C-alpha cells in the first residue's frame with residue numbers, strides 16, 4: 059500500500075529494542091578479552107564456555123556503563139536488582155541459557171526527545187538491562203542459513219561480551235514521521251554511547267543492533283494492532299526503511315481484511331523483510347533468578363557521582379560546536395555525514411588548529427585515504443594531535459601543502475610523528491635564498507620567452523617560471539618566496 063495511504067488510514071505504533079555491545083576490555087563474567095576477531099575460540103575460558111563448576115563474576119565497568127547509559131536516558135536506577143537465566147536451546151550459547159535480566163532491570167522508566175523536521179517526539183524508555191552476547195555460528199553450505207547447511211562452525215570469542223539492551227515502551231503519535239523518529243532515536247543512541255565512551259557504537263560492525271517492532275492501529279481506534287519484529291537491523295537508514303516497509307506491508311494486509319501475523323522477520327539488504335520464526339513468548343524462556351551471581355545494589359552515592367560526570371548531551375554539544383566553529387549549515391552537515399568526523403575535528407581544534415583547517419584535513423585528504431583503505435575515518439593510524447602538528451608545520455611555512463600531504467602519508471605508513479617524517483623523508487621546504495637563487499636563474503635562462511613577458515609587465519607569465527623552479531626542487535621550494543625572487547630579478 060502506498061505510504062501516504064497507510065498514514066492516512068492507520069497510526070503506526072513502534073517499539074525499539076537495541077542491543078549495545080560495550081567496549082570493556084574483558085567480558086561480562088570473566089577476564090577473557092572482548093577484542094573483535096582473533097582465531098576462533100581463542101578468547102575463551104571455562105566461564106564463557108559454560109564448563110561445569112565454573113562461576114561467573116560481574117564486570118564492574120559493565121555495571122557502571124549500564125548506569126551511565128540509564129542516566130543519559132533519564133532512567134531511574136534500581137537500588138537492588140538481580141540477573142536472570144533466559145533458557146533457550148541453541149548452540150550459540152554454550153550454557154544453553156543467556157544470563158540476562160528479567161523483571162528486575164538495572165535502569166527503568168526513562169525518556170528521550172527525538173527531533174525530526176523541527177518537531178520533537180518523545181520516546182519513552184521501558185528499561186535498560188545487562189546481559190551477555192552469544193557466540194557466532196557460521197553455517198556452511200546451503201544459503202548460509204542453518205536450514206540446508208551441510209554443517210555449522212561455532213566461535214565462542216563473542217560469547218560473554220557485555221551487552222546492554224535498551225527497550226522502549228510503545229511509541230505513539232509519530233504518524234508519517236515514524237521511520238525518521240526510529241532512525242533519529244538510533245542516531246541519538248549511537249552518539250550517546252560514543253560520548254560516554256562505553257561502546258565503539260559502530261552499527262555496521264554490530265556494536266549497535268536494533269529490533270524494530272511495528273504495528274498499525276486504524277485511525278480512530280484505540281486497539282493495538284498485531285506487531286511484527288524485524289531483527290538485527292544495523293544501519294540508521296535500514297531502521298527507517300524497515301519501519302516504512304512494515305507499515306506498507308501491514309497496511310496492505312489490513313486493508314484487504316487480513317490479519318497481521320505476530321512473528322519475527324529478517325531484514326534483507328534489498329530493502330524488504332521476510333518471515334522468520336514465530337515469536338517466542340516470555341514463558342518459553344523459563345526465566346528464573348541467576349543463582350550463581352550476587353544481586354547488584356549500586357550505592358546511591360556512586361550513582362550520584364556518575365550522574366554528576368555525564369558528558370554533555372550529544373545534541374547540545376553539536377549545537378554548541380556548530381555555533382563555536384561558525385560553519386554554514388551545509389559545511390557542518392558535511393561533518394555530521396561522516397561517522398566519527400565530528401569527534402576528530404573537535405579534538406584537532408582542541409589541539410590548536412583552526413576549525414576550517416581541521417575540517418579541511420579530515421573531510422578531504424584523510425577522508426579520501428580512509429576510503430581507499432576501506433576503514434572508518436577514526437580508524438586511520440593518525441591522531442588529531444598529529445593532524446594539528448601537520449597543520450602547524452604548514453602554517454609556519456616549514457612545509458607547503460603538497461609536502462604536508464606527504465607528511466600525512468608517512469604518518470599513516472607508520473614512519474613516526476610528523477616531525478620525524480619531515481626529517482626522515484627530507485620534506486622541509488627550502489627557503490634558503492642561495493639555493494633558490496640558483497634555481498631561479500636557471501629557470502629564467504631556460505625560458506627566455508616567459509622571462510621577456512614578465513619583464514614586459516605580464517606578471518601571469520611568472521607562473522611558468524615558478525613551476526619550473528618547483529619542479530627542479532622536487533616541490534620543496536617555498537612557492538611564495540620563489541615568486542618574490544623571480545619578480546625581483548625581472549624588475
Ligand code: ZN
Nearest residue numbers: 088090103106
Ligand atoms: Zn572467558
Ligand code: MN
Nearest residue numbers: 077158189223
Ligand atoms: Mn537481549
